[in-house]
Each structure stands twice: as structure tokens, then as C-alpha cells.
Amino acid sequence: MNVLIADDELDMLRILQSYFKKEGFTVFTATNGSEALDIFYNEKIDLAILDWMMPEKDGITVCREMKKNQKIKVLILTARDTGEDEFIALSDGADDYVNKPFYPKVLLMRAKKLLQMESIQRINDVSFDISSKRVWKSGEELILTKTEFELLRIFSQNRRQILTRDQLLDLIWGIDYEGDPRTVDTHIRRLREKIGEDIIQTHRGVGYSTRE
Amino acid sequence: MNVLIADDELDMLRILQSYFKKEGFTVFTATNGSEALDIFYNEKIDLAILDWMMPEKDGITVCREMKKNQKIKVLILTARDTGEDEFIALSDGADDYVNKPFYPKVLLMRAKKLLQMESIQRINDVSFDISSKRVWKSGEELILTKTEFELLRIFSQNRRQILTRDQLLDLIWGIDYEGDPRTVDTHIRRLREKIGEDIIQTHRGVGYSTRE
DNA sequence: TTCTTTTGTAAAATGACTGTAACATTCCTC
DNA sequence: GAGGAATGTTACAGTCATTTTACAAAAGAA
Structure with missing residues (x-):
């Protein structure tokens, strides 16, 4: 399974990458929205984990773009936590939405749910x-x-x-x-x-x- | 779509009931775990929204029971918010997990996602x-x-x-x-x-x- | 290779959908 | 309430989509 993680905080990126790698995912990373889309168009990505706040293009914009054609699962990650944001994300096609800070174990579990990885x-x-x-x-x-x-x-x-x-x-x-x-x-x-x-x-x- | 809502707080029950009814769901309610299972066995429930802490049988126990045979979606609702709990719930078959307090609009959106009824x-x-x-x-x-x-x-x-x-x-x-x-x-x-x-x-x- | 299984295509059989017409019913006007 | 017009209901045959069967080519196994 190929997962794309996009966040401008490098620490976050590093932590998530190691968690997902340990579980056998192939991990691609990006530090801004355009980069994320680039990877999306060049690789066969099954799941994208996108931070809302990113330079170039924000997570929601990227999500909309990705959801246009392909059937990819998108999980939005953010430090904001108004219900309105979550509602917008889910309405705009995101499959799940997780608030920072979060427990990596839980994020992993949610990612697996989205990908129906129970064997x-x-x-x-x-x-x-x-x-x-x-x-x-x-x-x-x-x-x-x-x-x-x-x-x-x-x-x-x-x-x-x-x-x-x-x-x-x-x-x-x-x-x-x-x-x-x-x-x-x-x-x-x-x-x-x-x-x-x-x-x-x-x-x-x-x-x-x-x-x- | 038939939704079963189980919570021992009556206010919560009433609020959710009205939200879901407005959206055209048929709503069943229960105030404890046994009652929830009773309804589950007698009605064709598409989605169960279960509070974790309930008298008789807690939400997770009820969830496990429901998930044994049937194709039902389960969303666990709780005031606890340790990552461990969320992890347990999701591992035990729950399809989603929402912390209280929550925005009803978001819960509704998540419920619809589970039932794949966007449009x-x-x-x-x-x-x-x-x-x-x-x-x-x-x-x-x-x-x-x-x-x-x-x-x-x-x-x-x-x-x-x-x-x-x-x-x-x-x-x-x-x-x-x-x-x-x-x-x-x-x-x-x-x-x-x-x-x-x-x-x-x-x-x-x-x-x-x-x-x- | 030879034999068996799987696969893709074609063609016949089945079954469902559609449009029309004929008849029944309802509604409105006088 | 009678008559006429509009709508409701039913039946049927033609058409079209799907199911089913059959078969030969391709792929695998022995």
C-alpha cells in the first residue's frame, strides 16, 4: 500500500513516516501542497494524509483536486478544531479527519480502516x-x-x-x-x-x- | 435508513434524535446496552451510535455483539479521550469513534459517510x-x-x-x-x-x- | 507434448421494459 | 344525475438487456 504524507512540520513527517513504514506501507512525503500533488500524479497512491495548513496549496485544496478523478482515500490532519472545519473537510470529500495532537497508533488504525486492511x-x-x-x-x-x-x-x-x-x-x-x-x-x-x-x-x- | 442511538443521558438522546429525524432517518433509541441489543435483534438497523458508558452493557460490549454476525455500522461516542480507548474501540470493530462534546453536524456527516449516502x-x-x-x-x-x-x-x-x-x-x-x-x-x-x-x-x- | 483448466467471444434463450391501445373510472360542467 | 373529457388501469406484443449455453483459443499442469 502506498501512502503519501504531506505536512510542513518536519518532525511530524518523520514520526509518521517511521510509524507507517514499520507497518509495511511504502511512504512518500511532501512538505507542501504542490509537491503532494506532484507525487500524487506520478505514483499510484492509495491513501493521502494531508495537513490542512501547508504552504503553496492547503490540504483541503489538494484533497479536492485528488478526489476529482481518482479513487484515493484522503485523511485530513489539522491543529484547528472547530466543528466547522471538520464539517468542511468531510463535505469536500475527505474520508476522515483527525485533530492534532493525536496518537499515532490511532491514526494508523484509522488509516487501515480506510484501506480496508483487515485481511x-x-x-x-x-x-x-x-x-x-x-x-x-x-x-x-x-x-x-x-x-x-x-x-x-x-x-x-x-x-x-x-x-x-x-x-x-x-x-x-x-x-x-x-x-x-x-x-x-x-x-x-x-x-x-x-x-x-x-x-x-x-x-x-x-x-x-x-x-x- | 434506520439508526439506533443508545445513551443514558436523555438530553443527548433527544438532541441526536431530532437531528437524525430531520435528515430523514428512522430513529430508535435506547438508554442502556441491553435495550440497544433488544432493538438491534428486532429491527433492521443500518447504523448504531453507542455511548461507551452505559448501564447494563457498555458500548464496546454491545458493539462486539452486534459486529459478530451482522452487517451494521457502529459509531462509538464517549467522553473519555485517551488514545487507548479509541484504539480499542476501532480494533473491536467500531467503524468510527467521536469524542464528546462534538458538533451534531459533524456527527451527522460522519454517520452519512459510514452509510455512503452523500448525494x-x-x-x-x-x-x-x-x-x-x-x-x-x-x-x-x-x-x-x-x-x-x-x-x-x-x-x-x-x-x-x-x-x-x-x-x-x-x-x-x-x-x-x-x-x-x-x-x-x-x-x-x-x-x-x-x-x-x-x-x-x-x-x-x-x-x-x-x-x- | 498432451491433458486440463481457464478465459474470451458469440449466439440462443430468457426475461424485463416499453409504448400503445382499449377499457374503466373519476371529475367537472351543465 | 347525465354526458363528456381527462385520467387511471390493465393487457399485450415488440424490443432490448441480461442470462445462459456452447465452444474454441490460451494458459497451465503433468
């Missing part, structure tokens, strides 16, 4: 482990192919959201893959056969989603 | 999400066809305004579509059947509007 995930009676790629349905282990597992993982990471066939093609086969969107149907069909018909819901004319 | 619109007891094209009536999800959803969207964007059949044809089918205006009646009929008869009002000789 065992569950959708109704189907549970699976991302790292070992094993899947169970009410206790019984299922054998899924690579594509089927990918589908399941993508749905789990985008719960309740409707994903179009094209989105699924992009997410599983890559943005530059040129294939028949109907192929998705077939894989959905195969996945449903294994995990049960009621996990994935069809939205006619739109796409598919988990049913929860 | 939700409402007409009476019917709520829907334009971006994901999903519709609920008092908590239950409804399946609307494309045309039905379009109708609902147009009415929501033109609240209280009376729209003629021709206007609706133009807005939904496109300006150059040549079709029977009575077709609109049939779609209104089908939409009413799903969302309830009282949402869309007929204006004889003119057209239709929302009734609010």
Missing part, C-alpha cells in the same frame, strides 16, 4: 482473505479462479456502489484493455454460480453491485 | 441517490426501471412545479421524440405503484407535480 472480508455469508486468496461460503471453502477472485475483491472494495461493465473492465483487465464488455457478464455468471446468486445485484442498463 | 435526495419517505441510481422507501430498497428513475429525478429537480406531459416527454425522451403523451400516464402509474400513490399529484388538465 478477512465478508459480504453476507461469503468471507475471503485477500492475502491468501481463499474464499469460504458458510464454512465451506470455495475455489475461485483469478478473475473471479478479482471481481469479488473489487466488489468488496466498492460496496453498494454500482460498477459499470466498463469500470469493471478497467479495474480488472487494466485501463488499456480492449475487450467486449459482455465478457464481464460471463464472469459475473461464473462467480454467481460459486458464491450464490444473491450476492451480486444487476442494475439493468447500468451495471452490477453488491446486494447488502 | 442522497429525498421526497417524503422516498430517498434516492442520483449517482448510484438507487432508491429506498422507508429503508427498503426499491428497484426502479430507467424511465421510472428518470421521472423521479425530474420531479425531484422540479419540486412542486407542475410538469405537463409534453414537458416530461421532452425531458425524458428528448425534444425530438414523437410519442403518445399518454405514455407518460402509464409510467407515472408504474412509478406510483413502487414509490407510493401520494408522492406524485395529478393536476387535471395540466400535468403532474410532487406533493410536498
